[in-house]
Amino acid sequence: MFKVVFGDITEIEADVVVNAANTELKHYGGVAKAIALKAGKELIEESNKIGYCEIGKVAITSAGKLKARKVFHVPTICYKVNRKASLKDIEKAFEKVCELAKKFGYKRIATPLLGAGVVGLDEKEVENVIKRVAEKFKELEIILVKYKA
Numbered sequence: 339m340f341k342v343v344f345g346d347i348t349e350i351e352a353d354v355v356v357n358a359a360n361t362e363l364k365h366y367g368g369v370a371k372a373i374a375l376k377a378g379k380e381l382i383e384e385s386n387k388i389g390y391c392e393i394g395k396v397a398i399t400s401a402g403k404l405k406a407r408k409v410f411h412v413p414t415i416c417y418k419v420n421r422k423a424s425l426k427d428i429e430k431a432f433e434k435v436c437e438l439a440k441k442f443g444y445k446r447i448a449t450p451l452l453g454a455g456v457v458g459l460d461e462k463e464v465e466n467v468i469k470r471v472a473e474k475f476k477e478l479e480i481i482l483v484k485y486k487a
């Protein structure tokens with residue numbers, strides 16, 4: 339199941355919260371900063387321990403104080419080589435998110451519009467990618483959370 343909600347992803351109850359990260363898992367701004375601040379030092383320490391995750395891959399940490407069991411970090415930008423994720427990268431990584439959620443028995447996933455912030459991908463195109471992947475995983479409840487200030 340796929341649905342869109344407007345709100346704050348850090349307030350959503352889910353098994354998994356997806357974070358739009360950078361490859362170094364440093365949560366400096368945007369949704370990554372909001373998630374890290376709400377989750378607390380446990381998430382930050384685990385991210386630092388992992389240290390690096392390629393674009394198109396997924397890193398997993400605990401969710402700290404979020405209303406979730408885990409945070410799946412999906413890098414959308416690499417500042418070292420100034421590489422930004424493409425829609426194809428987003429699709430590959432979100433499929434991996436869904437596969438891992440299934441593997442670990444997680445059913446409810448909350449995700450932001452991956453790559454639509456600093457990376458600059460078109461919001462509607464990102465939404466379509468997430469929806470297309472969600473259709474392959476009908477047993478999962480995928481909640482696309484659009485930020486509303």
